[in-house]
Amino acid sequence: MAVSTAYAENGASTRAPKTERRVVVAGAGIIGLATAWRLLRRGFDVTVLDAAPVSGATFAAAGMLAPVSEVVWDQPTLYPLMVESGRMYREFALAIEQEAGSGVGYIENSTFVCAGDSADRQTLGELVELQHAMGMSVERITASAARRAEPALGPGCVGAVDIPGDHQVNPRLLCDALLEILGERVVRVAAAEVLYDGAGVPGGQARATGLRATDGREFLADEVVIAAGVDSGDVSGLPKELNLPLRPVYGDVLRLRVPERLQPLVTRTIRGVVQGRPVYIVPRADGTVVLGATSREDDMAGVSAEGVHQLLRDAYRLVPGILECEIYEMTAKARPGSPDDVPMIGQVAPGLTVSTGYFRHGILLTAVGSKLTADSVCGTLADNDAGLVSAVDPWRFSEVNDPQRSTQPQPEEEKL
Ligand SMILES: Cc1cc2nc3c(=O)[nH]c(=O)nc-3n(C[C@H](O)[C@H](O)[C@H](O)COP(=O)(O)OP(=O)(O)OC[C@H]3O[C@@H](n4cnc5c(N)ncnc54)[C@H](O)[C@@H]3O)c2cc1C
Numbered sequence: 001m002a003v004s005t006a007y008a009e010n011g012a013s014t015r016a017p018k019t020e021r022r023v024v025v026a027g028a029g030i031i032g033l034a035t036a037w038r039l040l041r042r043g044f045d046v047t048v049l050d051a052a053p054v055s056g057a058t059f060a061a062a063g064m065l066a067p068v069s070e071v072v073w074d075q076p077t078l079y080p081l082m083v084e085s086g087r088m089y090r091e092f093a094l095a096i097e098q099e100a101g102s103g104v105g106y107i108e109n110s111t112f113v114c115a116g117d118s119a120d121r122q123t124l125g126e127l128v129e130l131q132h133a134m135g136m137s138v139e140r141i142t143a144s145a146a147r148r149a150e151p152a153l154g155p156g157c158v159g160a161v162d163i164p165g166d167h168q169v170n171p172r173l174l175c176d177a178l179l180e181i182l183g184e185r186v187v188r189v190a191a192a193e194v195l196y197d198g199a200g201v202p203g204g205q206a207r208a209t210g211l212r213a214t215d216g217r218e219f220l221a222d223e224v225v226i227a228a229g230v231d232s233g234d235v236s237g238l239p240k241e242l243n244l245p246l247r248p249v250y251g252d253v254l255r256l257r258v259p260e261r262l263q264p265l266v267t268r269t270i271r272g273v274v275q276g277r278p279v280y281i282v283p284r285a286d287g288t289v290v291l292g293a294t295s296r297e298d299d300m301a302g303v304s305a306e307g308v309h310q311l312l313r314d315a316y317r318l319v320p321g322i323l324e325c326e327i328y329e330m331t332a333k334a335r336p337g338s339p340d341d342v343p344m345i346g347q348v349a350p351g352l353t354v355s356t357g358y359f360r361h362g363i364l365l366t367a368v369g370s371k372l373t374a375d376s377v378c379g380t381l382a383d384n385d386a387g388l389v390s391a392v393d394p395w396r397f398s399e400v401n402d403p404q405r406s407t408q409p410q411p412e413e414e415k416l
């Protein structure tokens with residue numbers, strides 16, 4: 001085992017050889033942090049590199065845990081992952097809460113999905129049929145029944161669906177708790193390149209031995225994880241045969257304070273479909289609400305004026321009181337989009353695991369995704385449900401569909 005400058009579990013830097021296995025993770029979004037936490041619990045000496053922890057999609061996310069209301073047509077490999085992760089979430093969130101000694105905002109407060117007009121009501125009705133066919137618990141309710149339960153719903157809500165099993169977590173609190181647990185194991189520098197052993201095994205594959213940071217430091221480890229969200233493919237040295245087709249899908253989201261006289265604005269997550277556009281209002285325990293989110297594939301990384309206009313207009317149709325609230329934050333971030341909305345998790349070279357492409361559902365999928373990633377690092381990924389493992393296969397978009405054929409890291413110039 002190589003000697004490194006990796007950080008000891010008590011946070012002190014050390015050059016002493018270690019007996020435990022070491023892992024270095026690129027990316028301190030929710031996926032990198034939760035994976036690092038799981039590996040720490042499994043006895044690994046963990047280091048996470050990120051120049052700006054929790055500054056990606058995780059920072060923007062509302063934190064809806066919505067395996068049911070996120071069901072859309074033709075995503076058969078995504079549903080089992082969402083359902084499994086939803087099932088795991090309570091235990092996952094509570095374990096982190098307990099270890100960190102701070103709340104993560106996990107609330108089982110259910111969801112209404114409201115229709116903004118009769119065409120939207122029909123769309124929701126068709127989705128309910130699909131959800132029922134999948135054995136999910138959903139119930140169509142009248143607009144007046146919805147208004148009795150949530151008096152802030154206005155006349156613009158013409159029908160609703162009650163989804164008792166869709167909940168929420170506060171991604172920022174969850175990551176604060178993980179950062180607290182991981183402490184100085186999170187190092188504020190970006191990963192530039194995957195390091196490999198000199199010649200590799202004759203006739204076999206080069207093995208990843210760590211990460212070189214952008215400041216030149218080398219973080220040697222037995223296992224390397226790339227969990228850098230939409231930027232994962234920018235870390236040099238991924239196998240040249242590996243195709244990670246990530247694309248940024250921007251989302252604008254607003255955070256608002258609800259005036260005392262309107263508290264609570266809503267008591268559960270209110271999602272809506274307004275003229276075909278999705279909108280949601282997620283109430284937080286502190287009396288604020290999160291209003292989101294647009295979905296843009298343009299090149300505007302900042303907050304879109306049109307996006308803000310659309311969110312306020314559509315939310316106003318369902319919950320008119322939203323316009324009496326105070327906007328205290330507007331954020332736009334890129335979701336790490338994948339072609340089939342399903343993440344890419346698994347080994348791509350000896351000692352090298354990727355975990356990215358969580359797209360619209362990364363907060364929900366963290367419970368199962370971080371477990372699968374930690375299992376990949378430990379070599380036990382195949383012990384999981386075969387359907388889940390093949391759904392997230394990181395090689396499924398590559399012409400070479402066999403990790404054993406990945407022999408060489410990608411030279412820098414070929415990435416361009
Ligand atoms: C507006 C919006 C709302 C959303 N709402 C929900 C929701 O309600 N429910 C849900 O389940 N999902 C939601 N999502 C999706 C979810 O946020 C993402 O799927 C999830 O956060 C992805 O997590 P990640 O850790 O993979 O990526 P990120 O959170 O993007 O983190 C990647 C990290 O990698 C770091 N990084 C980048 N390059 C490097 C490098 N070279 N070296 C080291 N670090 C690097 C970045 O600084 C960043 O901190 C939402 C997304 C958006 C944008």
